[in-house]
Structures are given as C-alpha cells and as structure tokens.
Amino acid sequence: MSSTSFSSVTISLDASDHLPVYLQIARQIRTLIEQGRLSPGDRLPSSRQLAQDLGISRTTSSNSYDLLTSEGYLLGVPKKGVFIAHRLPSLMPSLMPEQRVSDLAEIQPSTLGDRLRFDSGADVSLFPHQIWRRCLQQSWREPPRELLEGTMKSGLPALRQAVAGYLHAMRGLSVTPDQVIITAGNRDAISLLLSALKRISGVSSPSVWLENPCYPALAESVSSMGVNLDALAIDAEGAVCPSEMSGQLAAILTPSRQYPLGVAMSARRRQEWLDLCSQSNQSGHPFWLIEDDYDSEFIYQGRAQAPLMNADTQQHTLLVGSFSKILFRSLRIGYIVAPDQLVLPLLNSQQALGSMASLPLQPALSTFLTHGYFATHLRKMRRIYQQRRDHLLQLLHTELSDEFQITSTHTGMHLVALLKPESDLTDDQLARGAAELGLTLNRLSSHYFTGEPQQGLLLGFSALSEPYMSEGVERLLQTLQRGRGNGDH
Numbered sequence: 001m002s003s004t005s006f007s008s009v010t011i012s013l014d015a016s017d018h019l020p021v022y023l024q025i026a027r028q029i030r031t032l033i034e035q036g037r038l039s040p041g042d043r044l045p046s047s048r049q050l051a052q053d054l055g056i057s058r059t060t061s062s063n064s065y066d067l068l069t070s071e072g073y074l075l076g077v078p079k080k081g082v083f084i085a086h087r088l089p090s091l092m093p094s095l096m097p098e099q100r101v102s103d104l105a106e107i108q109p110s111t112l113g114d115r116l117r118f119d120s121g122a123d124v125s126l127f128p129h130q131i132w133r134r135c136l137q138q139s140w141r142e143p144p145r146e147l148l149e150g151t152m153k154s155g156l157p158a159l160r161q162a163v164a165g166y167l168h169a170m171r172g173l174s175v176t177p178d179q180v181i182i183t184a185g186n187r188d189a190i191s192l193l194l195s196a197l198k199r200i201s202g203v204s205s206p207s208v209w210l211e212n213p214c215y216p217a218l219a220e221s222v223s224s225m226g227v228n229l230d231a232l233a234i235d236a237e238g239a240v241c242p243s244e245m246s247g248q249l250a251a252i253l254t255p256s257r258q259y260p261l262g263v264a265m266s267a268r269r270r271q272e273w274l275d276l277c278s279q280s281n282q283s284g285h286p287f288w289l290i291e292d293d294y295d296s297e298f299i300y301q302g303r304a305q306a307p308l309m310n311a312d313t314q315q316h317t318l319l320v321g322s323f324s325k326i327l328f329r330s331l332r333i334g335y336i337v338a339p340d341q342l343v344l345p346l347l348n349s350q351q352a353l354g355s356m357a358s359l360p361l362q363p364a365l366s367t368f369l370t371h372g373y374f375a376t377h378l379r380k381m382r383r384i385y386q387q388r389r390d391h392l393l394q395l396l397h398t399e400l401s402d403e404f405q406i407t408s409t410h411t412g413m414h415l416v417a418l419l420k421p422e423s424d425l426t427d428d429q430l431a432r433g434a435a436e437l438g439l440t441l442n443r444l445s446s447h448y449f450t451g452e453p454q455q456g457l458l459l460g461f462s463a464l465s466e467p468y469m470s471e472g473v474e475r476l477l478q479t480l481q482r483g484r485g486n487g488d489h
Contacts, residue, residue, distance in 0.1 A: 011054060020390060021056060022063040026466075029064070033073055033084060040086040044074070047082075066380075067387050067466070072125075116472050117440035120295075120414040120460025124328045126381065131373050132364065139363030147359055153347055155182025155335075156362040162369040163335050169375075170297070172306050173319070175337050181346055184356035185334040186292055187221050189320040190252065193290055193336065194225055196349040197249055201286060209251035211239050213447035213454075215259055215294075218252070231450050234258055238265030241272045245280055250288040256296035256305050260447050260458050262409045262416055270308060278314050289317040295325050297378060298462070300386040301410040307337075315339035323365065325413075326378065332358050333365055381462075385413060388461040388469065395473045396459070403480055404456070413462035416444065419455040425483050427455045430476075433483055439475040 011028050013021055032038045044065075045053065051061040065082055068074040075085045146152045154160065160177040167173040183189040198206055205226050210219060212231035223229060230248060232239045239253050253273065255265035273289060280287035291308050309317045322334035334357075338346055368374050392415060396406045403425075404417040419427060427443040434441050442460070445453035457476075461469060 013054060013056070022060045022067065022387065023391060023394070025050075025054070025061070025064040026067045029068060030073060033088065038084050040084050040088065042084045044082045044084070063383065063387060066384055072465070115438045115440055116468060116475065118414070118442065118457075118459040118461065118469070118472055119463035120412075120458070121463045122326060122328055123381070123384070123463045126384065127328060128373065128377055132368065135364040135367040135371075135373070139367050143363065147363065150355075150359055152359065154180070154343075154350070155357060156359070156366060159333075159362045159366040159369075160335075162366045166369055166374070167319075167337065171304060171310075173310055173337070175309075179337055179340065179343060181336045181338065181343070181350065182357045182362065183320075183334045183336055184332045184358070185322045185324050186294070186320055187217060188356050189322075189334055189336045190218065190290065190292070191221060191225060192346060192349055192353065193318060193320070194222065194227055194250070195353060196342065196345040197288060198225075198227075199349065200345055201249055203247075203249065206249040207247065209239075209242065209248055210449070211252070211254065211258060212449060212451060213260055213444065214252075214254075214449070216447055216449075218292075219449040222252075229449060234261055234263060236263065236266075237269040238263050239269070239273075241269070241276055245276070245285065245287070247285065248287065250290055252290045252292060253308075254292045254294050255308060256291075256293060257409075257411045259292075259294045260414070260416065260444060262407060262412055262414075264305065264411070270305075270311070274308065274311055274317075277312070277316050281314055281316055287316065291317060291319050293319055293321040295412050297326055298382055298385055298413055299411045300382065300389065304411075309337065309339075315341060318342070326381075327374075331361060331365070332356070333361060385462045388464065388466065389415070391466050392459060392461045392469050392473075395470060399473055399477050400480075414458050414460040417457045417459055418444070419457075423455070425455075425480070427457055429483060430457065430479055433479040434476060437475045437478060439472060439479070441476070 011025060013024055029038070029044075044050070047061040047065055048058055050064075051058040054061070065074060065076070069076060073085055073088060075083050077083060147156065157177065159182060160180040163180045163182075164175050164177045167175060181192075183192060194208070198204075205228060207228040207230050208222065209232050210222065210229045211234060213234070219229060227249075230242075232242070232251070234240065238255060238258055239251070251273070253265070255270055257264055277287050277289050289308055289312070293307065296304055307317075307319050309319050316339070318339070319337040320334065321337075324331045324333065336346065389409070393406065393408060396404065396415070396417060400406070400417065403420060403423055405420055407416045407418065409415060419425060427441070427445050431441040431443050442458040444456035444458060447453075464472070
C-alpha cells in the first residue's frame, strides 16, 4: 500500500475516548497492520502529513509513530520516510483487543510464552548501537597508556570533564572535573563513600540514616560493611528528618525521586536536611548527606530539582549518579561528585578497595557525552517512556482501580500500586499467584528493612512495549480473580 492510498484508510478520532489521541492513532494503525490492510514495506505519510490529514499537532502524530517504532511495527528510514517493518512483532491471542480476561483464564500458563515482569530498566532495543560503535572505534584509535595499564586514578580525565559538563548543563551544578570520581555505579559509589567516611570518623561500626523503604540491595550492601542502619520514614514531602541525632555518620537520601515510593522531596524538607547537616557539623559532630540521584533524568513534567550540593554552604553533601540505568545495565559506569575536602580520602579508599569501574568503556562514554549523543538519546527515551507510562496508567485505572491506589509520577521508570486497606490480599500472595501465570511481580513490602511494610507493587514501564504491558495487566487481573475465587486470603 502506497502512502497516498493510506489516506483512504479511515482513522477516526473520538473526543470522548479516554485514551490520549496519540494512543488512539497508534492503536488503529496497529490494528490495520494486524488485519493485513497495511503490509510490511508499505510507506506511511510523514508525521507532518498525518497531522494535517487528521487536524492534530505534529507532536501528537510523531508520538504515535515513535511508539509504534519502539514496539517494532514501524521503521524510520532517514530521508526516505516511515515504513511498516518487515519483521513484525508476533502478538499472542491474549493481546488482541477483543479478548477478555475470561478467555485468558482458559489458556494454560505454558502457552503464554516467556515469563513477564514489569521491567523498569532501559529499553536496550532502542539504544543507538551504530553511534556507540563509532564512539568505541574513535576512542580506541590511540588509547592512553594509563588506560591500558589501568592506572588512572578516579577515572578517565576526559570522562570526568564530560560528567562535570553534563551536570552543569542538566542539573545546574558547577563542579570541577577534579571533584568527579568515576565508579561502577550507585552501589559501588555508596560502598566507596562509606569506607572513606568510616576512615575519617575513626568509628569502627558507625550508624547511617537510610530511607525505609529503599532499594533492598542497598540496605544489604550497607549492612555488610559493618554499618548500622537507622530507618527514615517517608511522607508526602520525602524522607522525614529525625527529631534528634545520636552520632549518625551520614544520611543516604533520594530527594529527586524517592525509591521506591516515587515521592519528590519538597523544598521545605530539603532545607530541613541542610539545616540539620549544618547544625550537626557546627556542634562538632561531622555529618554528611549522600544524595543518590536515582533515575531522576526521566522527567515528564517540569524541571529537575537542583542537587542538595547546590545549596550546601558547609560542603558536606555528595552526589551519586549512574549511567547504567539510562543506557544499559552492563555498562557499569557511574560517578561521585564530592566536595574538595573529600576527594583525597575517596581516592585513597578507592585505591585500597580496588576500582570496579570499567576503564575500557570510559573513552566511548566520554565521546558519547561530549558529542551530544547522550542528550539526544535521553530526549528520545523521555518521550517514549512517557508514552508507556501513560499507557500503563490508563490500563491500571481502567482494570485495577478497585484493588489498588495508583500513584502517578512526573519522573522515573516505574509506578507504585498500593493495595487498598480493605483488600484481604497481601503483595506476597499476589506475587505467588502471579508466578503461576508466568508473571514476576516486584513487591513493595520487600523494600522495607524494618517495621510494618506497606503492601503494594512496583510496576516498571520503561523496558516494555504496550502489548507486553497489556498482557502483564491481564495476568495480574487474572491473579486477583483467582485469589478472590479460591479464598486464598
């Protein structure tokens, strides 16, 4: 089918439909492909032409094409146009619009394909592999001798310079490359920081404040270092400041977006923490704020908050970030931004512990950052992840609002679905039931290291196309129906 004949195919927009317009368009084009009315290799009109034909904005038509491209239905060819992909994604019967949950109940789990999970990682299928390959080739033409010998303290100088520039452009943080230390990611950075702070304090078994709930592996890692954990409650403004200090060495916070609850720390609460830090240090008790900048790059509304370091006049705050969450998990490259007084202790600790950061990939990442490829990729993924978030929100509100309190989010890569107080089910019961249907669920309760946990689910959307999210919600709904039906309460 030519692009002109596509104009004769009716795409009707319904103002009363609860779906956003770009999702309505994508759904109808997807249906045309599945019905064989659009065939592999057919050229579609440009996003500009489609917008004119339908009387919508070009942003809306572009979002539709971007979504279908991310799902594997469309292929964009530079200077030629947009085409139906030759290798279309295979849809299971359970994904077709007319199939209901009752139909799905008749299908045995073994016929549902691979196990599913709501993945909050990066969608590596959309990573610009060709650009990355060029960065690798360019950076290894004449690699520095120190790179080959692995003797570069704190990381590749060019990458540290690139990270400083990136933080200035994206977060308004003015730091020198000397303040940047390259790590293998957030957990490596936290271990390095606590090791250095323990050495400085001279306390063999110090205590730190840690948000509760938090990333389970972080709590385990901190505990394994002989550090005691003191829990920080989370409310609508973020981590609650303790009423009194009792010799804690540091607080590990996620102000931009608390993990896993997704709360952004209010300006008032941020100032409370800075005041607490200042008061403790002025009274002779050294105290540090460690800001874990977890997945704050994906902002769908408004602007990112400035790091705590921007407003810290005492120079007792640190920033921890990672590129692995944005690009791909196996990259294993992150960074610490430290005040000048902590740089040497951190380097000493890094030398004592051994650097875990990958040196061979650092030149490529430096090129990727300095040439603007990272910023371009980030803008693209923000748009796609926002579309996927919207789709998952719509599914949850339509299918699961009776059981869950759904919290929306302006940032991040996952949603939180809290089980309503009147529910007789626990998230552990849901997880066990879903496992029988090939669905792996991430339980909120597993993220608490002390106290009575909230019951709910973390539902990632970033790494999943719309059909897989739809299937995941179908399986979750079936799990709930089974739980009600068999009395497993």
